[in-house]
Amino acid sequence: MTMRAPLPQHDARLRFEHLPPLSLYVHLPWCVRKCPYCDFNSYEARGALPDFEYVDALVRDLRAELPLVQGRAVETIFFGGGTPSLFSGEAITRLLEAVRAELELAPDVEITLEANPGAVDTARFAAFRAAGVNRLSIGVQSFRAEQLRALGRVHGADEARAAVATARSAGFDNINVDLMYGLPNDEVDGAVADLEHALALAPTHLSWYQLTLEPNTAFERRPPSLPDDEVVARTEERGRALLAAEGYARYEISAYARPGRRCVHNLNYWEFGDYLGLGAGAHGKTTLAAAGEIARRAKTRNPRTYALRAGAADAATEERIGKPKQAALEFLMNALRLVDGASSDTFAARAGQPAEAVAAARAAGVARGWLTSEPDRLQATPLGLERLNRLLELFA
Ligand SMILES: C[S@@+](CC[C@H](N)C(=O)[O-])C[C@H]1O[C@@H](n2cnc3c(N)ncnc32)[C@H](O)[C@@H]1O
Numbered sequence: 001m002t003m004r005a006p007l008p009q010h011d012a013r014l015r016f017e018h019l020p021p022l023s024l025y026v027h028l029p030w031c032v033r034k035c036p037y038c039d040f041n042s043y044e045a046r047g048a049l050p051d052f053e054y055v056d057a058l059v060r061d062l063r064a065e066l067p068l069v070q071g072r073a074v075e076t077i078f079f080g081g082g083t084p085s086l087f088s089g090e091a092i093t094r095l096l097e098a099v100r101a102e103l104e105l106a107p108d109v110e111i112t113l114e115a116n117p118g119a120v121d122t123a124r125f126a127a128f129r130a131a132g133v134n135r136l137s138i139g140v141q142s143f144r145a146e147q148l149r150a151l152g153r154v155h156g157a158d159e160a161r162a163a164v165a166t167a168r169s170a171g172f173d174n175i176n177v178d179l180m181y182g183l184p185n186d187e188v189d190g191a192v193a194d195l196e197h198a199l200a201l202a203p204t205h206l207s208w209y210q211l212t213l214e215p216n217t218a219f220e221r222r223p224p225s226l227p228d229d230e231v232v233a234r235t236e237e238r239g240r241a242l243l244a245a246e247g248y249a250r251y252e253i254s255a256y257a258r259p260g261r262r263c264v265h266n267l268n269y270w271e272f273g274d275y276l277g278l279g280a281g282a283h284g285k286t287t288l289a290a291a292g293e294i295a296r297r298a299k300t301r302n303p304r305t306y307a308l309r310a311g312a313a314d315a316a317t318e319e320r321i322g323k324p325k326q327a328a329l330e331f332l333m334n335a336l337r338l339v340d341g342a343s344s345d346t347f348a349a350r351a352g353q354p355a356e357a358v359a360a361a362r363a364a365g366v367a368r369g370w371l372t373s374e375p376d377r378l379q380a381t382p383l384g385l386e387r388l389n390r391l392l393e394l395f396a
């Protein structure tokens with residue numbers, strides 16, 4: 001008689017008692033011009049956008065994904081890009097009507113659309129608002145003419161201000177402004193002045209990103225001269241103090257919000273919630289409770305190929321995460337970006353395992369001063385937020 005191999009001591013399967021909140025990301029991949037620093041899946045629009053054809057593809061894509069999220073309500077929708085504000089009001093209306101026909105939306109659903117100040121039109125903004133979009137995210141980047149030129153932007157500072165005014169007159173009261181710092185040859189005073197200009201527009205939310213040189217961009221091929229670490233550190237120190245004084249609380253590495261105005265969509269990513277990703281190059285993540293797995297799906301990146309394949313069986317690639325260590329690491333890669341981190345209960349519910357599974361790595365993080373010793377929380381200290389990659393290595 002052969003002996004059976006002993007069962008492993010630990011139960012190496014993910015367990016999910018409840019499903020997390022569900023979001024919907026929709027990628028609209030065209031821009032007026034490709035910015036030299038940008039590695040998003042975006043393409044210069046040549047001629048008229050095939051917006052209705054693309055919307056039809058998105059609807060086929062959505063219908064094919066429905067079995068993954070049967071019976072669940074959508075809490076947030078985010079139109080990202082690319083430059084979604086290049087799409088017509090009619091196209092966005094048609095898409096949102098199709099989404100409402102296929103999926104239940106939460107009564108307080110947050111619907112964000114990204115806009116570029118070089119692609120703003122009053123009637124179009126009003127049509128987005130009428131279609132149900134209730135949050136606009138405007139890519140301003142800088143108010144300095146020489147920086148906007150260096151960044152290859154298609155707009156000036158006045159157009160950025162006008163975009164915010166147009167958004168308000170179209171009925172938007174929830175507006176994010178994207179700004180970047182650490183720009184080519186940047187100085188502390190100039191970067192802080194950019195923030196002051198942005199704050200004078202009184203947005204409800206501000207995303208303040210340090211410029212990074214990304215692979216496969218024009219800036220990677222011909223790097224501009226970037227400020228040194230000390231300039232960046234002093235910019236951050238002064239900028240964060242200014243934002244706090246103006247009532248914008250930092251809640252993630254680059255995100256600052258007025259009370260009650262955090263971006264619910266991005267929070268769902270950072271808290272390891274679920275999301276469907278529709279559109280060229282879009283990614284989705286869904287919890288498969290019965291299988292004890294997390295599915296990650298990605299759509300083909302080329303918009304034309306995407307439009308041809310959308311809805312077909314070969315339109316997406318799928319990876320399944322079933323190993324506790326990988327699920328824990330992916331949870332922490334997101335949640336530790338949040339200033340408040342995540343509770344042990346959220347970890348257990350979303351990473352499918354008890355928080356004790358990462359107790360040893362957590363203790364090592366606390367010992368190094370990278371994690372707080374707050375009971376029942378996984379939370380980076382300010383030093384840990386600065387050294388997030390090294391902190392995450394403890395869990396790898
Ligand atoms: C998809 S874009 C936003 C909307 C629109 N496409 C625009 O640029 O006006 C998202 C944001 O990411 C930021 N971003 C893009 N590339 C970046 C980089 N290399 N480093 C830092 N931030 C970057 C920019 O602030 C940009 O507004």
Ligand code: SF4
Nearest residue numbers: 031034035038081082
């Ligand atoms: S407009 Fe936005 S998405 Fe388009 S290339 Fe520039 S930064 Fe990237």
